[in-house]
Amino acid sequence: MARSDPRNSSHYWWDRHVPGLSLLRADFTTHAYPPHSHEAFVVAVTEAGGSVIRSRGVETEARGRELFVFNPAEPHEGWMGGSTRWLYRSLYLTREAIGGLERALGVEALPHFLANKVADRDLTAAFLALHRALEQGRDPFRERELLVGSFGVLFRRHGSDRARIAPAPAERARLARPLALMQARHGEALRLEELAAEADLTVFQLIGLFKRATGLTPHAYLTQVRLNAACRLLRGNTPLAAVAAEAGFYDQSAMTRHFKRCYGMTPRQFAQAARGASCG
Incomplete structure (x- = not known):
């Protein structure tokens, strides 16, 4: 409104x-x-x-x-x-x-x-x-x-009395199941609550543990998993829109935005270079 x-x-x-x-x-x-x-x-x-x-x-x-x-x-x-x-x-x-x-x-x-x-x-x-x-x-x-x-x-x-929100635990091992879930289901619309449940943590604790153990937030880590999947797909002849969908990006423009930010090139440039190498 x-x-x-x-x-x-x-x-x-x-x-x-x-x-x-x-x-x-x-x-x-x-x-x-x-x-x-x-x-x-x-x-x-x-x-x-x-x-x-x-x-x-x-x-x-x-x-x-x-x-x-x-x-x-x-x-x-x-x-x-x-x-x-x-x-x-x-x-x-x-x-x-x-x-x-x-x-x-x-x-x-x-x-x-x-x-x-x-x-x-x-x-x-x-x-x-x-x-x-x-x-x-x-x-x-x-x-x-x-x-x-x-x-x-x-x-x-x-907050009053400095709200008693439990901090993230230190054990990196707790991330094993959430990380495996990201790898297996990166193409799906994952939810933070699902990942937190895999580690028996609250969502806030999961975010803190990710930052401490990987140096990345859960979103940044999942984005990297999706970029890796996109790179594998782009080495073939999969159309860009299909690559974005299969890798788990919101749409092709979202994939392009993350690709340029992280790699300094577009997915199309990456795909063209990969095809050129395979023809050489």
Whole structure:
């Protein structure tokens, strides 16, 4: 849903893959929010410009690349202040989305936040990446990884009593079954929950163990498995679209994007070189 106003524009939508999660991207020059609250847990990232936020009787400036969080039913208001533009993105987690996140983090309840402003540059960048990925809606596996990873870090670093989310164990051996599953079923639409269950871990723990043991996130590792499969297929005469589908990529353009990023060439260039070598 898009709002039409030459001075203030916004786009609001419900996520296709996470029940109970909705998102907003807004670009304001004059808008002011009266005191209000949401039933949802809210995370907002100021992307450019800024505003003034009032909550709990305290006025705070929201500046570029800063994070604000509001507990469910917590009243707050906002206005432009001295800023001429306020470009920001928000995520709204209703009870259904919160429940799914609690399961992924392995906690009975999400923590309460005692402060609304979160000064954490790396975490803010992570939430911007998450919001943009959800807006594109191209890769559910990566979106889930970013969602669980970002919120898990937010709660552990800044939640009340530093939320007791169990960290990933140290045993690399726990990854044997998830790695084997990736190799065997890379062409399918794998889910992080499936991989975590193979290792008897929460999704958040799986992400942490992957980073520690392989230096890659689960999505990055799976992408490499799919690229290796694509390379094998490209050495034959398989059409590019069929290669992308069989290797497990969302579509041919996604395969091309990852191929260029990792190898500095397109799949077509790789296939042409392989055919030339086989004819020599």
